[in-house]
Amino acid sequence: MWAVNQPTHNPPDQDAGDAARSEPQIDRILRSAQGGSEDAWRQILEQYSRRVYAMVRSRLSRPDLAEEVTQDVFVTVATKLAEGAYSERGRFESWLFRITMNRVRDEARRLARHAQPTDPFQITESAGTSHDAPADEGADPQTVALREAIDSLGPEDRLIVELRHMAQMSFKQIAAHLDTPLGTILARHHRALRKLRTILEHPPTPSPTEHPS
């Protein structure tokens, strides 16, 4: 049961307008959320919902679908917290984004199952995820080019780029999340950025048979 306006016992200066919180602070908020505090839940959503959305949206081109998947992620988090199934103290973000990516993969599989075989460009498989519509219709050309470049990265590079720039995880958190040395993560990030720069400077020319119109 959630209690209305149950205090979370955080100092006011940590609750108002302070986007960055330490893991102990987050754990304290999570404990309050587990105890049924609606205020704590609103803090969790304020802190993470748009970062999760951006991560999902980077893989799913339809905003409404991305919102739906994001909602599923937080419903899963709420349910597991209520059941006491969250035991990764100090690694909430890693847990959260693992749930996020699992849900994205589920959605990609669902979309792939419902793909029209006569329209191969409606869904494109990439790194185990998929796009369910052409990338960002109506977006400016630079954005479209960047999205296509991100889509063309290999799965490891793409994940690091998205965890860093969409989910706003620190490199240290990414290293812990992927159970990979920090130096390796940094090297992969640099490599991914170089690939992106190369793709954007020299975009691949589509062959005449790739996009029949």
Add this chain to the structure above:
Amino acid sequence: MTNAPNHDESLPPDLEAIEASLAAEGERLRTEPSTGFEDRLFEACREAVNPAPALIPFPAGNTSGPLRLAAAIAILAGASAFVVWTPGGGPGPMQPGDALSIEELREDVDDFLVFTAGWESAGAAVERERPGPASQFWAEPNEDTLLILEDTL
């Protein structure tokens, strides 16, 4: 924890432009959700953790059948409890605002199928007028709800 990209990790200068583009794209996506995004998530989470009690309207003076059907619907919808709501009050032990747990009603609705023959049309009308999970529909009874139920009696 929000971690704005920084340059402490020895980012080569030639990659700063592409990193800035990625940062801008991340910001674009994070600000994309429509108004009320967090509120919708909040409500979804609250419902997942704490299903709203179903409010079941039924006409005063004829409680047995509707009550049993309502309880059955509430059970099927996964409600944890429902509150009896009789707008004009009514005879019998049930009064407006009375709350019964599903457990209290489970035995009583064992034979609810007896009543479904007369109430299937009501259920169909409810679904037609207010499609969606029964729990959502029953959570907010209004005049339309009452009208459907009264018409079916």
